[in-house]
Amino acid sequence: MKRISVELVPRDEDALRGELALLGKFKEQVDVINIPDLLRFPTRSWQGAAIAKEYFPESMPHIRAMDIDLDKELAMKDYLREHDIREVLVIEGDPPQDMMHEVYPTNSVDVIWKFRKEMPEVKVYAGIDQYRGSLSQELYRIKRKLQAGAAGFFTQPFFDMRFLSVYADMLQGLEVYWGVSPVMSARSQSYWERKNHVVFPHAFEPTLDWSVAFAKEVMDFAVREGNNVYLMPIKTNLEAYLEGVLA
Template sequence: MRIAVELVPKTYEHLQEELTFIQRALPAVDTINLPDLMRYDIRSWDACRPVRDILPQNSPIPHFRSIDINLKKPLPFAENLLEMGIKEVIVVTGDPPTDMSKRVYPTSCIDAIKKFKRELPEIQVYAGLDPYRSSLRSELEYLERKQEAGAAGFFTQPYFDLRLMDVFQEMFEQSECHNMPIFWGVTSVVGVRSRRYWETRNRAIFPRGFEPTLEWNREFVLKALQWVRERDSNIYLMPIKVGIAEYLDGLL
């Protein structure tokens, strides 16, 4: 079982503070996910270096957006990844910038995975798994295509209901991908506006008893950890709108 925490690299100072807290208070964490968000200056692969410095035993996993990748040119960050000894990455499609100030490309997630495997065969590539995107059957078929392209495992969109996790896992075990590792996502949704965002933008499903409070979210982390432990799987925890200490202190 692997336990990952997703940290948004807003500034190097903020990232170092969060990593230091993990080093001191969350010894069970062995993996750090690093999303690549265009509104911040630090790229995901550059954020791997502080992880290496502060948590040398942890595995940093930078995110890459397929729409940022030009299929006609070599991967510009390949040398950096190899120099830092990065063994794993996540490839997602990504959302185009609202003002189109940054150039993007019509590169699909499938094509981006193939390019990574062709140019960096020593690096494992994880892909996204979104149970809310369409039907569960369609999502499983999409996962099988990602597997054929070279994906080594999957990171899910965050779940808020163990029953939905049960349903998807049962279907996943019947697919061609059944032997591949999954990192089950859990995030903090605190406040009515935050819940509305997840329901509207990501089409997330919340259980009837959900409460947009820190207490409910912390309790769900414990339930999800137990669920994952019983299935010998993996989990990633994503603090949003709350500090990492506020969200996870005392739970790991």
């Protein structure tokens, strides 16, 4: 396996520092910290990524495409350079709940291209959402992002190795971080089914044991294929989950 990335939500600086300190015990296994950009929290992703670099050598902020005005220079450009942040993950982004937050009709392809033009030293990754449409539709989006200059991809969480293997065949030769996330309750399972149209396998169980076992299965696959893994420990005991997966 090439790299393991762990996503940490920057709810506030103290909480983020607490999780980063906890992650210190896994420093030998974890290569990069991913920081999503969630507008309901005061810390923006690039600010959280700068904090993460105090604990880990590499961090990667998520950049919301719809926040980028193509007629202006990248607003976070100087900040990224000042803190030596050399990797970003460009996503489409969800519409803001606060209607005062200005958004633009900008897509991921536009922003990947803009980063390549304004910050050629930055490695730009793109997202894959394997649940939003057909395989052919997502493959078209992947090709457009590659043409714009994407260096690799992060997927949404997988819950079925059979589905993952279909994408693995389609993405051969590309740098991919296979997404994995624990689902710990029937309510959380229902959310994934309703919001993201996930079809869970028959053997799925919303438990820590199942989530850990599946994550290990994905990691074994990544080792064999020379890929990367993207752990998203959403709404779970971070230490218990990572001890189970990385032990």
